């Protein structure tokens with residue numbers, strides 16, 4: 820006797836392609852630091868206006884960046900501070 824459980828991975832097609840999102844998210848930091856060229860910047864902006872998950876992610880990065888700047892007066896925050904800010908933001912977002 821054998822019981823077979825075959826599960827098919829349910830694929831949920833999103834709006835943007837995963838590759839597109841990865842491409843954008845990989846450059847969010849550079850984008851915030853104004854280290855991308857104009858074409859890439861436009862690309863990222865265009866994607867963010869259409870893709871909610873990425874925009875959400877971008878918001879978090881931006882919030883962290885401005886908090887870090889306010890706390891430390893420069894761009895470079897210690898890793899532990901960054902992590903604790905990220906955690907706080909995530910907790911806050913989950914609460915609402």
Ligand SMILES: [Zn+2]
Nearest residue numbers: 835840870873
């Ligand atoms: Zn996306």
